Amino acid sequence: MGVLEDLADALARDAIDASEKLGNEDIITQVAKQLGATSTTMEETYLTSIRIRLSERRARRFLEARMAPKNQS
Known part of the structure; x- marks a missing residue:
């Protein structure tokens, strides 16, 4: 990745972590x-990283739930 992608992705990871810790997705x-106030390019790259990371997380949780052994009573 280039500098833009690296910085945006690191910020995205931090923002996702902060939103979970604070219980506030608005963060x-x-x-x-x-970001948009100073660099729309950075804003777009950040939002792309957010979407990718959140969609991967949802898909991984779905897969883990499907693969978990079913409770047998």
Whole structure:
């Protein structure tokens, strides 16, 4: 990755972690707005990284749930 992608991805990871710790998903959008005020390119790259990371997480959780052994009573 290039510098732009590396920085945006690191920020995306931090924003996702912060949103989980704070219980506030709006933090992701607020960070995007801050980026957009100075660099729309960085904002777009950040949002792409957010979407990729969140979609991968959802898909992984789905797969793990499907692969988990069913409770047998």
